[in-house]
Amino acid sequence: MTQDLQISRREFIGTLGTAALAPAFRPAPARPNVLFIAIDDLNDWVGCLGGHPGTKTPHLDRLAGRGVLFTNAHCPAPLCNPSRAALMTGVRPSTSGVYTNNQPMRKSPAIRDAVTLAQYFMAHGYRSQGGGKIFHGSFPDKESWHEYFPSQSRNKPADPVPEKMPLNGIPETAHFDWGPLDVEDSQMGDTKVADWAAGELAKPHSQPFFMACGIFRPHLPWYVPRKYFDLHPLEGVTLPNVKDDDLDDVPPIGRKFAKADGDHRKVLEHKQWRNAVQAYLASITFADACVGRVIDALDHSAYAENTVVVLWSDHGWHLGEKLHWRKFALWEEATHNVLMAVAPGVTAPGGRCDRPVNLMDMYPTLIGLCGLPPRKELEGVSLLPLLKDPKSEWPRPAVTTYLRGNHSVRSERWRYIRYSDGTEELYDHQSDELEWHNLAGKPDYAGVKAELSRWLPKTNAPDSIVEKGRGEGE
Numbered sequence: 001m002t003q004d005l006q007i008s009r010r011e012f013i014g015t016l017g018t019a020a021l022a023p024a025f026r027p028a029p030a031r032p033n034v035l036f037i038a039i040d041d042l043n044d045w046v047g048c049l050g051g052h053p054g055t056k057t058p059h060l061d062r063l064a065g066r067g068v069l070f071t072n073a074h075c076p077a078p079l080c081n082p083s084r085a086a087l088m089t090g091v092r093p094s095t096s097g098v099y100t101n102n103q104p105m106r107k108s109p110a111i112r113d114a115v116t117l118a119q120y121f122m123a124h125g126y127r128s129q130g131g132g133k134i135f136h137g138s139f140p141d142k143e144s145w146h147e148y149f150p151s152q153s154r155n156k157p158a159d160p161v162p163e164k165m166p167l168n169g170i171p172e173t174a175h176f177d178w179g180p181l182d183v184e185d186s187q188m189g190d191t192k193v194a195d196w197a198a199g200e201l202a203k204p205h206s207q208p209f210f211m212a213c214g215i216f217r218p219h220l221p222w223y224v225p226r227k228y229f230d231l232h233p234l235e236g237v238t239l240p241n242v243k244d245d246d247l248d249d250v251p252p253i254g255r256k257f258a259k260a261d262g263d264h265r266k267v268l269e270h271k272q273w274r275n276a277v278q279a280y281l282a283s284i285t286f287a288d289a290c291v292g293r294v295i296d297a298l299d300h301s302a303y304a305e306n307t308v309v310v311l312w313s314d315h316g317w318h319l320g321e322k323l324h325w326r327k328f329a330l331w332e333e334a335t336h337n338v339l340m341a342v343a344p345g346v347t348a349p350g351g352r353c354d355r356p357v358n359l360m361d362m363y364p365t366l367i368g369l370c371g372l373p374p375r376k377e378l379e380g381v382s383l384l385p386l387l388k389d390p391k392s393e394w395p396r397p398a399v400t401t402y403l404r405g406n407h408s409v410r411s412e413r414w415r416y417i418r419y420s421d422g423t424e425e426l427y428d429h430q431s432d433e434l435e436w437h438n439l440a441g442k443p444d445y446a447g448v449k450a451e452l453s454r455w456l457p458k459t460n461a462p463d464s465i466v467e468k469g470r471g472e473g474e
């Protein structure tokens with residue numbers, strides 16, 4: 001780590017020297033810029049991923065068409081803080097012990113001194129700028145950024161809220177609420193973040209930049225301007241395909257994660273399922289419009305031709321599948337995330353990659369794309385071969401961890417879950433893409449399970465420090 005920083009300091013000075021001679025507005029140097037766009041809590045309900053009928057994401061679809069869309073990408077952990085900490089440090093939750101939203105990553109003995117992805121770019125002569133939600137809200141990471149919008153201690157501008165809450169009529173629902181707002185896009189926090197990024201892209205930069213732009217919707221609460229609800233009329237909304245007794249073949253830990261008696265019961269009691277799906281779709285289309293602002297700004301900027309664009313969501317989301325809502329589980333709806341990359345000179349337009357990949361792979365991929373030295377600390381692998389040829393052979397599955405000792409291994413065909421007490425689930429995506437039929441107990445599949453088990457993490461680090469009252473609900 002120290003060595004990296006020493007090398008980079010020399011390179012940093014070198015870059016400054018060259019940049020000082022370059023005329024203003026000339027996008028710098030040999031190394032490409034990085035535009036790193038995050039969307040919070042977006043599952044695969046994206047047009048180009050085909051995750052749900054009626055979803056409207058023209059800008060995400062347009063961006064995906066320019067490079068490689070990963071159709072089988074999964075998160076390191078199915079919740080914000082551990083997923084983002086793993087992506088930004090390149091270290092798995094099972095190594096860091098950061099499993100929940102209230103465990104600050106800088107207090108984990110394993111990653112308290114980690115050089116984050118943004119820091120590593122910084123150390124190699126890049127200007128590191130961020131806005132919106134990149135790290136988990138309660139735990140901004142000043143070390144990672146030269147500047148942050150709206151500030152180094154606050155990662156997003158406030159959003160307008162309805163005069164009377166809740167809008168969905170569910171008592172004591174907190175932010176598990178949804179409904180239209182009579183406000184302009186420009187009043188929304190995410191629009192302000194997108195416009196910040198657009199403004200930065202319009203400026204002259206004398207150094208290559210690592211620019212991170214984090215969109216918060218479709219994170220709860222699903223309050224977005226009314227026009228996005230109008231784009232998804234209630235009568236046209238399709239509910240997810242749910243099997244009422246789906247949990248019958250799920251082990252007790254999985255059933256506990258599903259909490260069928262919690263959100264799902266409330267949503268049914270208050271006849272809010274269709275409204276919730278509408279509100280999630282509306283929030284997705286709103287987030288998509290924010291992405292459109294940023295992409296348009298890039299296209300009109302001096303950096304259109306030499307900027308790597310990566311767009312990702314931090315995990316998936318259940319809307320009633322397995323009688324479950326939110327993330328916090330190891331099934332497809334919670335682990336499957338959005339990932340797409342456009343790398344000038346590397347990716348070809350229209351690429352679709354069905355190989356299983358993980359957000360953990362972003363760190364080695366991005367530093368590889370930009371010619372930065374590899375780092376042995378990273379537990380993911382570079383996806384460069386798949387960016388060049390999305391059909392390349394790829395033996396690795398994607399591993400997701402939820403709380404200590406519970407893991408899912410997703411290969412191209414299978415999902416294998418093993419809980420901390422040794423109980424299991426196995427699903428065959430070739431015949432059962434909704435993961436309804438748990439095959440783990442059938443002797444015929446012992447070989448499949450043994451093969452997938454090889455990829456389970458070898459360590460299950462003890463829980464890192466918890467700061468009660470911080471981080472939950474973001």
Ligand SMILES: [Ca+2]
Nearest residue numbers: 040041080314
């Ligand atoms: Ca999230």
Ligand SMILES: [Ca+2]
Nearest residue numbers: 246249436437
């Ligand atoms: Ca089932």
